[in-house]
Amino acid sequence: MENLISLVNKLQRACTALGDHGDQSALPTLWDSLPSIAVVGGQSSGKSSVLESIVGKDFLPRGSGIVTRRPLVLQLHKVDEGREYAEFLHLPRKRFTDFAAVRKEISDETDRETGRSKQISSVPIHLSIYSPNVVNLTMIDLPGLTKVAVEGQPDSIVQDIENMVRSFIEKPNCIILAISPANQDLATSDAIKISREVDPKGERTFGVLTKIDLMDKGTNAVDILEGKSYKLQFPWIGVVNRSQADINKSVDMIAARRREREYFANTPEYRHLAHRMGSEHLGKMLSKHLETVIKSRIPGLQSLINKTIIELETELSRLGKPIATDAGGKQHMVMEISRDFDQIFKEHLDGIRSGGEKIYNVFDNQLPAALKRLQFDRQLSMENVRKLITEADGYQPHLIAPEQGYRRLVESCIVTIRGPAEAAVDAVHVILKELVRKAISETMQLKQFPTLRVELSNAASESLDRLRDESKKSTLKLVDMECGYLTVDFFRKLPQEIDKGGNPTHSIFDRYNDSYLRRIGANVLSYVNMVCGGLRHSIPKSIVHLQVREAKRSLLDHFFAELGTKQTQELSSLLNEDPAVMERRAALAKRLELYRSAQEEIGSVAWS
Numbered sequence: 001m002e003n004l005i006s007l008v009n010k011l012q013r014a015c016t017a018l019g020d021h022g023d024q025s026a027l028p029t030l031w032d033s034l035p036s037i038a039v040v041g042g043q044s045s046g047k048s049s050v051l052e053s054i055v056g057k058d059f060l061p062r063g064s065g066i067v068t069r070r071p072l073v074l075q076l077h078k079v080d081e082g083r084e085y086a087e088f089l090h091l092p093r094k095r096f097t098d099f100a101a102v103r104k105e106i107s108d109e110t111d112r113e114t115g116r117s118k119q120i121s122s123v124p125i126h127l128s129i130y131s132p133n134v135v136n137l138t139m140i141d142l143p144g145l146t147k148v149a150v151e152g153q154p155d156s157i158v159q160d161i162e163n164m165v166r167s168f169i170e171k172p173n174c175i176i177l178a179i180s181p182a183n184q185d186l187a188t189s190d191a192i193k194i195s196r197e198v199d200p201k202g203e204r205t206f207g208v209l210t211k212i213d214l215m216d217k218g219t220n221a222v223d224i225l226e227g228k229s230y231k232l233q234f235p236w237i238g239v240v241n242r243s244q245a246d247i248n249k250s251v252d253m254i255a256a257r258r259r260e261r262e263y264f265a266n267t268p269e270y271r272h273l274a275h276r277m278g279s280e281h282l283g284k285m286l287s288k289h290l291e292t293v294i295k296s297r298i299p300g301l302q303s304l305i306n307k308t309i310i311e312l313e314t315e316l317s318r319l320g321k322p323i324a325t326d327a328g329g330k331q332h333m334v335m336e337i338s339r340d341f342d343q344i345f346k347e348h349l350d351g352i353r354s355g356g357e358k359i360y361n362v363f364d365n366q367l368p369a370a371l372k373r374l375q376f377d378r379q380l381s382m383e384n385v386r387k388l389i390t391e392a393d394g395y396q397p398h399l400i401a402p403e404q405g406y407r408r409l410v411e412s413c414i415v416t417i418r419g420p421a422e423a424a425v426d427a428v429h430v431i432l433k434e435l436v437r438k439a440i441s442e443t444m445q446l447k448q449f450p451t452l453r454v455e456l457s458n459a460a461s462e463s464l465d466r467l468r469d470e471s472k473k474s475t476l477k478l479v480d481m482e483c484g485y486l487t488v489d490f491f492r493k494l495p496q497e498i499d500k501g502g503n504p505t506h507s508i509f510d511r512y513n514d515s516y517l518r519r520i521g522a523n524v525l526s527y528v529n530m531v532c533g534g535l536r537h538s539i540p541k542s543i544v545h546l547q548v549r550e551a552k553r554s555l556l557d558h559f560f561a562e563l564g565t566k567q568t569q570e571l572s573s574l575l576n577e578d579p580a581v582m583e584r585r586a587a588l589a590k591r592l593e594l595y596r597s598a599q600e601e602i603g604s605v606a607w608s
């Protein structure tokens, strides 16, 4: 059972180390879900004395006025053997074996936060005590409630202390140790007043009556201790702490405890209650109660932790990975994100994502339709055929066939194919750009880095422009090649005039008759159609080879080459992100670490 309390101790320590004090922040808090015991009471009611009695050590600052000015989270760890020692969370690895030094450090640490003025602060001091003589407990000592500000204190201090105390004890997981001095009327007890406000049924309030030994002669606290004056769910516990005179005389704790036991055992009014009085009993009882509370809370705590982990992970993944601080790490990160983008771009082309199919549509529909639209009517009109042939003949008319005329006619037709060829290159370019845009917006990590997003998009776009230019050059070359060298076989296989029974001795004037010119036009058209048929297949090949496959292969080559030369500062500006996002991510990561370790700790205890 003891490991239940040490579990909560561990979790509370982890909370503090990772910045979860249960204070108001935009992060989920584990601290508030863990049971704790807060000691409340009026000034000088004996809070510190009760704490010291439970610990069995002198370690708290003493003096007049407000001594406790910051919450002190005190964790008691029972160890099997060895020397007692204390450790502060703000001084890790420093072991205090001298408890007078602990007292001084509490005082100094209080002053460090509040200055030497008598101000208060809600930032807790965390102190752990390891001893064979303590029970496992976590308790929070709070500043004493006061009614008036003393010199040097602002008037608001009365309300400030009350608010701070309330903020701790109003949490449903807080067990309230309400300290009231027996030498004052219970009706005026600050502890009872404030605990009743937050726990009207007294379900989590333990009433502790101090200074019983200082009560007026002839009066006693039996009615209170028997729960007749003010009823709480748990029985009242009376304690007799050391008086100021005892402290001055350095009466040690062991002696003080023995005297306390004797006091209750030997005072006739309290003898019947002696078995449930005293600080030792108080410590044990609190420890037992805490165990019960923790046990009942474990299932709820587990499900809360699991739920919070999922929430934190979801938000963290939405915010993206944290940025490396060194140049190498930054470069690696930019490369990784860029590769993610490149991969998505390729997936669009390869059909894993949509969009690549539009390229085939260019080859299968747009290009053939554009080629078809080239009617060559103008080039092959009777007048034009006649004009080109006679021009090509020059001063010496052709003898058998108008060789040069044919060439000029073919060339004048084929040259018009450059238009559809160029248009196909441009159409594919537009599609590739659209795919880059899509891939950029689908690369999750890029949402985090607007500058990198722009740079990457520009680099990809420039690459595509370069590829378009290359592709255009080569594709047009294909067309130009068709102009540069005609397929001789086609013309050789053409039926000659003579074969058709024509008269080869026709005069030159007869040769330019309509049917002769029409036949030449038809021959040229049939040749050009054959060329179009070939280009319809070779233009897509050229485009795919130089634009599509090359984009897949080397879209970011230039970008990566330049990346290698970038200095840390340039890399940092590439990975510029909103500082608020960075802060939030760091805070979330810390909180997630806390919840994960809590999940592990609770898991192991719950199973055992």
Ligand SMILES: Nc1nc2c(ncn2[C@@H]2O[C@H](COP(=O)(O)OP(=O)(O)OP(=O)(O)O)[C@@H](O)[C@H]2O)c(=O)[nH]1
Pocket (backbone or CB within 6 Å): 041, 042, 043, 044, 045, 046, 047, 048, 049, 050, 062, 063, 064, 065, 066, 067, 068, 143, 144, 145, 210, 211, 212, 213, 214, 239, 240, 241, 242, 243, 244, 245, 247
């Ligand atoms: N005789 C006697 N004196 C006590 C008892 N409890 C506390 N005192 C004395 O009362 C004075 C105040 O006790 P503290 O324990 O310092 O009270 P506190 O509530 O912690 O005080 P602040 O932190 O200043 O609010 C000290 O001089 C104690 O010695 C008690 O049960 N009997």
